[in-house]
Amino acid sequence: MSTTDAERDPLLPKPVKPGEEHGQGPHEISSSTRYSILAALWTATFLLTLVATLLPSITSEFKQSNQASWLGTSYMLSTCTFTPLYGRLCNILGRRAACQTALLATLIGTFLCGISVNMVHLAVARFLTGVGGGALPLLAMIVTGDMYTIRSRGLTQAFNNIFLGLGLGLGGPVGGILNDLFGWRWAFLSQVPLFGFVIVLISKSLRYVTPGRGQSAKEMLKRIDFGGCIALFFSIGSVLTWLSTKYNDDLAWTDARVIVPLVLAVVSLILFLVIELYVAVEPILAPSLLKQKVPVLVGLNNYFASLCNFSVMYFIPMWFQTVPLDSAAIAGLHLLPDSIAMGTGSLFAGWLMHRTGKYKLINMIFGVLPFCGVISIIFMTEDSGFIQKWFSIVPVGFGNAVIFQTVLIALQAHLSESSMAFGTAFGQLFRGLGQTSGVAISSALFQSRLDAELRKRIHVPGADQIIRDIRHSLSLVASLPPDLQRAARDSYAASLRMVFVLAACSTLVAYLVRLPIPEKAMEKHEAPARPTESETESDATAAVRR
Structure with a gap:
């Protein structure tokens, strides 16, 4: 057996059984099997993004537009809480079982979204969807890392990002079209059989040897960081509740509904850190990575870059529906250039890294583009030209x-083989936190500014009720009398501009944070480095060593 193959053997080898391909490693499987695995995971990532353009229709039906952010934040809450856990589950349960768990949770959650009867049910269903859906891009990264060397990994990962980008771009218009033709529920229900097909394909194809197999259920459960997940859940959930009660519901700072979640957030965060540093057997926030420069810098970059990305992605459709009064389908179609640009950018970065074996200069040159694009969006008006409206989002x-493509390779290039799975999850934890912040903080800022802007412009009798109605139903804007409609459209434009200013500041901070990430040349056929004894001792648990 080659050195590369030996390095990828599971820590707990499992006796070979008939029908298990003789314990093949990820480099030994056939090309057709490898492509089946990638096709399944890429299809799953494609299906994850329909909600942004459906928000106005959903919240208008339930008369709760001011609570629309909870549909995004509930998904992001579960993503932040559970996605880092999948890095450990890949070693504990194996790659296939981890993927099956994520896909099944996504399928059930998506189905429940389609049959929800109120906003509470829908938010809970979105949370369940995020338990699995948020982990699918991470699992695709880990499986790609298993099957390809570091230099080839970037190009292969680019295709995963292309499918994710297509989902982000096409999900908007497809979701809008399904909403316009059949109602928003079918935008969710139509995905259920597709996720079922992906589960079958993964179960059949993803059978290469993975760490952790051969243990009893009791031994596996002992290694899962349930305490850390629960503490992280309460910490993030309390922050989201605080932002919602303070800014969406306009409660005073002295109100108990504002004070209690803020205190709970701080206490839960402290508890989470104690569990991760001193209690958990295999913590989702690996202490060994917190001592390393590159993982910390990549994590901070992922947070601020994702905050920018999701602030723009979630609020651009709203801008087009409330300022120029476009339909849901047209508003969603404005995400298509972003989708194409994401796919092109991923493929370009992957190809260039594969060709040159370097990533830093690529990141420094093209990393300024998001700031330029957001600046153009900030100055966009309803009278702006075709190019500015449709292509400002391209950079x-x-x-x-x-x-994201270059920092992922930078992170994995500085990780040992033993820490690749949970090290990748470490970066995704901060990316998930940034995505949640992009929805929650931006929503709080938006609602706060919208209330103030509407009160500056509307002074007719019954103004308070009119303002509440406008905030609670986006679709109401188009049916208002001309004078009130003008006030509402200007208020939305001014409020959304502040969201985009936040996005610009965030992407600028991300650029400055990643400047110190060092270059590490990648040999063309380099195999992942074998972990040293000290690395294994610091990152592998006693359960694994046994």
């Missing part, structure tokens, strides 16, 4: 694709 998508 954002292209630049962020290059950023």
